[in-house]
Amino acid sequence: MKNLSLTHQTRRDMLRSLGLGSAxxxxxxxxxxxxxxxxxxxxxxxxxxxxxxxxxTIGDLEAWSISDxxxxxxxxxxxxxxxxxxxxxxTALEDIYEPTDVLPLYxxxxxxxSDREVMLFDAxxxxxxxxxxxxxxxxxxxxGIQPEDVTAAFLSHAHGDHQAGFISxxxxxxxxxxAIYTTREEYAFWRQKDHDFSQSRRNPKSIxxxxxKAQERFEILGDNVQPTAxxxxxxxxxxxxxxxxxxxPGHALFRIESAGESLLHIVDSVHHHMLMFRDPKWSIGLDHxxxxxxxxxxxxxxxxxxxxxxxxxxxIPWPGIGHIGKQGSxxxxxxxxxxx
Ligand SMILES: [Zn+2]
Numbered sequence: 494m495k496n497l498s499l500t501h502q503t504r505r506d507m508l509r510s511l512g513l514g515s516a517x518x519x520x521x522x523x524x525x526x527x528x529x530x531x532x533x534x535x536x537x538x539x540x541x542x543x544x545x546x547x548x549x550t551i552g553d554l555e556a557w558s559i560s561d562x563x564x565x566x567x568x569x570x571x572x573x574x575x576x577x578x579x580x581x582x583x584t585a586l587e588d589i590y591e592p593t594d595v596l597p598l599y600x601x602x603x604x605x606x607s608d609r610e611v612m613l614f615d616a617x618x619x620x621x622x623x624x625x626x627x628x629x630x631x632x633x634x635x636x637g638i639q640p641e642d643v644t645a646a647f648l649s650h651a652h653g654d655h656q657a658g659f660i661s662x663x664x665x666x667x668x669x670x671x672a673i674y675t676t677r678e679e680y681a682f683w684r685q686k687d688h689d690f691s692q693s694r695r696n697p698k699s700i701x702x703x704x705x706k707a708q709e710r711f712e713i714l715g716d717n718v719q720p721t722a723x724x725x726x727x728x729x730x731x732x733x734x735x736x737x738x739x740x741x742p743g744h745a746l747f748r749i750e751s752a753g754e755s756l757l758h759i760v761d762s763v764h765h766h767m768l769m770f771r772d773p774k775w776s777i778g779l780d781h782x783x784x785x786x787x788x789x790x791x792x793x794x795x796x797x798x799x800x801x802x803x804x805x806x807x808x809i810p811w812p813g814i815g816h817i818g819k820q821g822s823x824x825x826x827x828x829x830x831x832x833x
Contacts, residue, residue: 543631543632543635545559545560545628545632545811546558546559546560546632546635546636547559547811547812547814547831548636549812549814549832550754551605551749551750551751551754551755551756552750552751552752552753552754552755553607553608553751553752554605554606554607554731554749554751555605555606556603556604556605556606556749556756557603557604557605557632557636558601558602558603558604558805558811558812558813558814559601559602559604559628559629559632559633559636560599560600560601560602560628560632560811560812561600561601561602561617561618561626561627561628561629561632561654561658562600562617562618562625562626562627562628563597563598563599563600563625563626564597564598564600564625564626564654565595565596565597565598566595566596566597566598567595568596569592569593569594569595569596570582570583570586570593570596572596572777572778572779573596573768573775573776573777573778574694574775574776574777574778574783575774575775575776578772578775582768582775585767585768585771586767586768589767591767596764596765598764598765598808599807599808599809599810599811599813600617600618600626600654600807600808601805601806601807601808601809601811601812601813602614602615602616602617602629602632602658602807603615603756603758603805604633604636604638605749606638607728607731607751609644609728610644610645610728610731611638611642611643611644611645612643612644612645612646612647612728612732613643613645613646613647613668613671614646614647614649614747614758614760615647615648615649615655615656615658615760615807616629616646616648616655616656616657616658616659616667616668617629617654617655617657617658618653618654618657618658619657619658619659619660619661619662619667620661620662627658629658630658630667640661640667640668640669641668641669641670642670643668643670643671644670644671644672645671645672645674645727645728645732646659646668646671646672646673646674647673647674647675647732647734647745647747648673648674648675648679648718648745649675649737649744649745649746649747649758649760649761649807650675650679650740650741650743650744650745650760650761651675651679651683651707651710651711651741652703652707652741652761652779653703653706653707655760655761655807656707656710657706657710659673659710659714660710660713660714664713665713666713666714666715666717669717671717672717672719673714673717673718673719674719674721674725674727674732674734675718675719675720675721675743675745676720676721676722676723676734676736676743676744676745677720677721677722677723677743678723678738678742678743679720679741679742679743679744679745680711680718680720680743681720681743682741682742682743683704683707683708683711684708684711688700688704690781692781692782692783692784693780693781693782693783694778694780694783695778695779721734722734723735723736723738723743723745724736730750731749731750731751732747732748732749732750733747733748733750734746734747735747735748735757736789737759737760737761737762737789737793738782738785738789739762739780739781739782739783739784739785739786739787739788739789739790740760740761740762740779740780740781740786740789741761741781742781742782744760744761744762744786744789745760746758746759746760746762746793747760754803755802755803756803756804756805756814757793757797757802757803757804757805758804758805758806758807759793759797759804759805759806759807760806760807761779761807761808762786762789762790762793763790763806763808763809763826764777764779764808765777765808765809766806766809766810766826766828767825767826769790770794770817770820770823770824770825770826771823771824771825772822772823773787773790773791773794773823773824774787794817794824797816797817798816798817798818798819798824801816802816802817803815803816803829804816804817806826809826810828812831814828814829815827815828815829816829
């Protein structure tokens with residue numbers, strides 16, 4: 494639950510935002526409004542008027558969901574499998590007024606601050622020319638976090654939308670003081686010489702370039718990368734790296750825990766906020782090992798729905814926080830109310 498108590502700081506902030514001085518009258522009646530109280534609790538974290546920075550809490554931790562922008566796949570349902578189910582997917586998309594000719598995905602970057610660490614979960618596209626991607630650094634700066642302040646970073650997998658942001662335009666580590674945790678399996682896969690993409694539905698022509706980029710980025714990050722066993726609990730149990738294998742050979746999930754609250758970052762075990770929930774067997778053609786990706790998704794969904802776990806997704810509509818509910822033979826994504 495959110496802590497709705499008011500601190501002096503947030504009280505002052507709220508008065509300022511209302512254009513009232515400290516001597517303002519009628520504070521009591523303003524503060525008695527539950528809606529305003531909840532808003533004020535949110536501003537306990539350095540807030541922002543940038544609509545693509547959302548502040549929230551996980552127990553004692555400050556957290557932000559920062560949008561890095563979005564991406565649109567022009568292939569639409571042609572990149573969804575199994576092929577025979579595309580008509581059913583099309584109907585399901587039409588039912589919720591979603592486009593069927595393109596597949597738009599969001600890029601959500603989770604930032605968490607404890608009293609000791611500034612933690613980043615994946616880094617988006619990095620600094621790019623185009624205006625619809627690469628917003629993370631601006632967002633971090635707006636909440637007062639400089640690149641050198643980041644102490645711990647987590648790389649779920651080495652696809653460009655997650656890893657590219659770890660590299661600066663000068664081809665150096667973007668967050669020089671951050672250890673970058675990734676699974677041993679993910680690291681070993683990209684670092685090896687030969688890569689088995691036999692189960693992947695990717696265009697074979699696109700694979701060598703993707704592998705080369707991932708390898709170059711790992712090379713630049715050097716010793717900052719900390720290959721870590723899935724199941725490892727870091728920072729006194731604040732972050733657990735979990736097995737989310739399938740989307741890539743070592744795709745990681747991250748469970749963040751503090752003071753009895755938790756958030757499960759399901760990263761790319763889901764790409765669309767309806768399709769993969771409606772039927773967890775509906776898969777995107779970007780999965781490295783489609784069968785394993787489906788099995789992993791089914792396991793995560795069943796556990797998260799049963800345990801009512803608060804979740805966070807990298808590609809689902811920003812800010813990407815919500816719950817997974819059981820619905821019929823499948824599931825549904827239940828976005829969490831936003832508290833501004
Ligand atoms: Zn992704």
